[in-house]
Amino acid sequence: MIKEPILKVENLEISFSQYTKGLHRKDLKVINNLDIELYEGEILAIVGSSGSGKSLLANAILGILPDNASCKGNMYYNGRNLDQSSKVKIRGKEIVLIPQSVNYLDPLQQVGKQIGISIENKENRKKIIENIFQKYGLQKEVVNYYPYQLSGGMARKVLLATALVSNSKVIIADEPTPGLDETSLNEVLKDFRELADDGRAILMITHDIEAALKIADKVAIFYAGTTLEVSNTEDFDDKGELLRHPYTKALNQARPNIRFVPIQGTQPYPDKLPNGCLFSDRCRRKTDQCEKGIPEFREIRGGKVRCNHAT
Ligand SMILES: Nc1ncnc2c1ncn2[C@@H]1O[C@H](COP(=O)(O)OP(=O)(O)OP(=O)(O)O)[C@@H](O)[C@H]1O
Numbered sequence: 001m002i003k004e005p006i007l008k009v010e011n012l013e014i015s016f017s018q019y020t021k022g023l024h025r026k027d028l029k030v031i032n033n034l035d036i037e038l039y040e041g042e043i044l045a046i047v048g049s050s051g052s053g054k055s056l057l058a059n060a061i062l063g064i065l066p067d068n069a070s071c072k073g074n075m076y077y078n079g080r081n082l083d084q085s086s087k088v089k090i091r092g093k094e095i096v097l098i099p100q101s102v103n104y105l106d107p108l109q110q111v112g113k114q115i116g117i118s119i120e121n122k123e124n125r126k127k128i129i130e131n132i133f134q135k136y137g138l139q140k141e142v143v144n145y146y147p148y149q150l151s152g153g154m155a156r157k158v159l160l161a162t163a164l165v166s167n168s169k170v171i172i173a174d175e176p177t178p179g180l181d182e183t184s185l186n187e188v189l190k191d192f193r194e195l196a197d198d199g200r201a202i203l204m205i206t207h208d209i210e211a212a213l214k215i216a217d218k219v220a221i222f223y224a225g226t227t228l229e230v231s232n233t234e235d236f237d238d239k240g241e242l243l244r245h246p247y248t249k250a251l252n253q254a255r256p257n258i259r260f261v262p263i264q265g266t267q268p269y270p271d272k273l274p275n276g277c278l279f280s281d282r283c284r285r286k287t288d289q290c291e292k293g294i295p296e297f298r299e300i301r302g303g304k305v306r307c308n309h310a311t
């Protein structure tokens with residue numbers, strides 16, 4: 001039997017309509033040709049520099065994009081089409097978000113109440129909150145705090161706790177670890193792995209490739225609003241020879257404990273994308289063919305890549 005993904009995003013496209021001088025409307029396309037597949041029991045890390053489209057993907061899945069955004073492409077949850085009304089129905093229940101910004105906490109509600117909402121088992125609510133507080137080193141009285149009374153690290157832990165106490169099948173964690181001390185960071189990574197081993201599916205968005213490699217099964221590399229590669233975590237070894245895309249290979253070489261060779265150039269802005277392959281203006285392997293259209297997403301060695309030259 002072929003395993004079906006619990007969550008699948010196909011050919012996602014997101015544009016923002018913006019008003020320019022003289023009230024002309026212009027559409028700025030920020031996400032194009034973006035695909036991911038997430039399976040039960042699996043952690044898929046999404047790695048990419050700032051502005052590559054990681055949070056927009058998370059927000060698109062939950063159906064919480066801003067009003068001036070338009071979204072095309074296909075999304076499936078458990079094989080069924082995920083339209084806006086089903087997103088509203090299942091978010092916070094079957095799919096939960098650990099948001100990137102701590103501003104997502106309700107400023108007018110005590111944190112214990114906010115966490116309690118995600119707990120289905122009402123009788124054990126208090127005990128479940130006590131346990132998770134103990135795990136992350138939060139004092140008992142913090143349940144009565146309002147968000148303004150929390151430090152950055154505490155607020156991060158509260159956001160994590162809210163998602164971890166839920167019974168959701170999919171957890172989307174958008175940069176869940178900044179501001180955490182080393183012990184809590186390791187605790188969170190361990191919890192994510194345990195939840196996945198229990199059958200949940202986790203999309204872990206992060207800048208921290210080392211943290212991702214510790215626990216993820218697969219890594220999706222985002223660049224200028226597209227997916228350049230999906231690789232297996234083991235492919236990120238010292239040599240990186242199993243990696244498929246020139247950008248992923250360069251990212252691997254830039255890791256401090258490999259060689260720390262930085263990558264030349266910068267990711268292009270959405271309004272100044274190169275023709276064809278979005279990495280072509282920085283790629284040493286570029287040929288004329290690379291300027292003729294975005295390369296197809298091909299399967300190689302159990303992973304996927306969007307590059308004409310990858311073998
Ligand atoms: N409301 C908006 N209006 C116009 N452009 C937007 C809007 N929100 C995001 N963008 C653009 O979309 C692109 C992707 O943004 P996104 O927030 O998904 O990046 P990210 O990968 O999550 O970055 P970071 O690592 O900094 O969180 C960026 O170029 C960003 O400027």
Ligand code: NI
Pocket residue numbers: 054055056100174
């Ligand atoms: Ni983001």
